[in-house]
Amino acid sequence: TGSTRPERILAAVQRKATKGDARSVVNTIDQYCRYQEWAMNVGDEKGAILDSIVCEVKPSVMLELGTYCGYSTVRIASMLPPNARLLTLEFNPAYAAVARQVIAWAGVEDKVVLIEGPSGDWIPKMKEEFGVTSFDLVFLDHWKDRYLPDTKLMEECGLLRTGSILLADNVICPGTPEYLEYVRGSPRYESKYFRSHLEYTRVEDGLEKSVFLG
């Protein structure tokens, strides 16, 4: 019963990253996953695109679907002003336990609300449980076959307003064909593809940024 990959990533953070320094946590995870063992973090190359969009949007309330080890959670939270909130949804309790410790090590826990459970259950409860009116920005990085149903669910629950932005990871690899067809084909979205590479590799991947038009 050895350790899991997320536990080894956490160990690397606690061994090598400076406590309270979010960038040091991000760099440590990138270093570990590039040279020790690959993991499905958005990574440094796509992460820079994520940073630029977070900086441009300056979200007050943001949702991340798929916390995993908390890499992008920390990356995003480090870009947010103190009063902004990042809600992040994780299904797997073991991953959530690791992510909480990574988020704490980075010192961004005050801006982050980590919610445990399936997106299909929690999205309809966002307003009543967390006082969310609508999301300024949503980062989709969870199960690829959930991107489309969860986007439709957010629309139905009134969680998107004119100008809300969806940013989706992995639209090429592993790929999210139904989601891509929907946001690119719908008159309710203005979509743009940011070409990049699958984290820590030379394989093509990218992010799709879609503005909800109401």
Ligand SMILES: O=C(NC/C=C/[C@H]1O[C@@H](n2ccc(=O)cc2)[C@H](O)[C@@H]1O)c1cc([N+](=O)[O-])cc(O)c1O
């Ligand atoms: O499969 C991928 N991501 C799935 C992520 C899933 C994460 O979302 C959580 N979740 C949270 C809430 C839910 O409702 C469901 C799951 C899961 O518990 C997991 O932590 C993936 C795969 C590759 N790849 O190269 O193979 C590269 C990537 O960048 C990826 O993101």
Ligand SMILES: [Mg+2]
């Ligand atoms: Mg991903």
